[in-house]
Amino acid sequence: MRFRPLLLISILLVATGALAQDKANKPILVSERARAIHRSAPVIDGHNDLPWAMRQIKGRFDATDISQHQPSLHTDIPRLKKGGVGAQFWSVYVPVSTQRDGKALATTLEQIDLVHEMIRRYPETFQLALGTDDIQRIRGEGKIASLIGVEGGHSIENSLNVLRQLYARGARYMTLTHSKTLDWADSCTDEAKHGGLSKFGEQVVREMNRLGMLVDISHVSPDCMRDTLRVTQAPVIFSHSSARAVADHPRNVPDDVLRLTRDNGGVVMINFFNSFVHPDDAQRSVERMEL
Template identity: 30%
Template sequence: PAPEFIATATARDGINEAMEHPEKEIFSVQWHPEAMAANDNEQMLKLFRHHVESSRLFKAAKHIHHRNVTLDSHTDTPMIFPGEFNIGLKEGGKVNLPFMEEGLIDATIMVAYIPQGPRDEVSLQKATDFAMNRLQEIHRQMELNRTRMCIAYTPQEVHVLKAAGKKAIMLGVENGYAIGKDIENIARFRKMGVSYITLCHNGSNDICDSARGDAEWNGLSPFGKEVVRKMNESGVLVDISHAAESTFYDALETSVYPIIASHSSARSLCNHPRNLTDEQLKALAEQGGVAQICLYKGFINEDAEKASLSDAIRHIDHIVDLIGINHVGIGSDFDGDGELIGCRASNELINITMRLLKEGYTENDIAKIWGGNLLRVMNKAQSAPDNSL
């Protein structure tokens, strides 16, 4: 069998006669089942019924994507190119307009990711400048692809762009390190279209403690609490993916609006410090927030090499069972090493919808998972009186 496939049938001489993919609707045989099915061979009829049902599910999934907004809340695409790029082309990344069109994905939040570095004045300014450069590069995509996409600042604009047949690109900043010590950078980021800021990455910064690294503040720093309040005022969502548990609870207490985890999974299913415990998930839901399942294999299955689409569905099921359908979504982390067997790029995200249909989720449920929940929370955050956008 080819890589990732499993043997389904073997001839008496030991030669493989059929294989199937465990996560995709791909099945190959080396005989003629159509002739046998025509003679009412029940095994062959089962094979055809399987493909007919798969086709029915795919058709149903496509209808759902046509009727509802589908949004991926976290992609690192701007970071895989050293300078300029063009999301109108298949340039080697996992997220671009052709892939979004193939997968019927309406919107994605592309982030300016800044790895944690030194915290002296010069380094902080470099981090801010780098984030601004990446955000400007995403804006340049509008000039290159005006007929196909636009930057969306609000949830309403996402819906307007879908109705116009265009893809919506929203913006985020991954790592509050980019704010430096100038809190007015938050308003500057918002004016560029930033919808959320991830408070930290791998390592503590001037804002808070990270899930990875030494605890420095026991949660949010005094400056970090000012940052959260300023984000509330500016209409920017507080994102606690990568944050320490102490930071998570401080952010919940400090923020007057619901917070999000833009790309985090369930720790009870995969024991990684980047994932959220059941207690955190319950607290997040009580405040009205949302956890976006991350498709990074190390956060989905402790045996990362086996991480698959089925694992991602289990994380979604777990969170729905624990805190309800209104508090879960999908943040792929594509182009930031996010990928799973059965779902490796934006053009394969519709596979998630097919699996959710198989699990018995309704169209309304799937619409909530595919962006409805996150956009609801974003609307609340953008209702801030000082948000002029």
């Protein structure tokens, strides 16, 4: 099943499962109007790193029951429900170093299996979604539609065949890069080598279009954003990025790209990490990166 752009355009996004807090570490009050919107609209979170957090603690779901509040995590089922999340993209991020070790695909498949395991373990809460029809049906059943996003094109190991394998295993978006420039796409936090996308990078975008896989251009360089928007035949997403005019951080989106994204029919899913939304924090973060 393919994603219909209109559903993506109409969603109300929440950024992650973390509980918003003020400087005094007290919960922020949410207005009844906001709660009403959450109840009536499909709230879709575009990026959640819970699978990697579960891998890091090595307890998987046997030792850590996310049906209960887990203070050591940013996400658990009680908070997902409290936040009104109707659909969740689970990130199957793996470090870029796995490509150098020849383990990128294997590790990504392990993370995809971890998401499937979570869905099997909590069938009363989660159900795998492969398209917009699934999201609407699952939400109608009172469950959280669970989708899979690959964070970084290093996971495909420079192979369109591997890209197709990941799609077959349920991946419905791929972020073109993570923190490092690849053989075919420039990252925003590494040295640019291609001036955006290489010719193979353009093939990757076209194949994702053909499959019906969302092209995610968070993490990529501004030139890579522009190249992708030039090549793609479908709306793109930024799964977790913010506005560079507000906070001048490399991970954020320049105004001209925001306008191109509007014309493309795509969406920018706001990341509320301090460095991406607060100008002073953004400057400090950039200074640390330059050390």
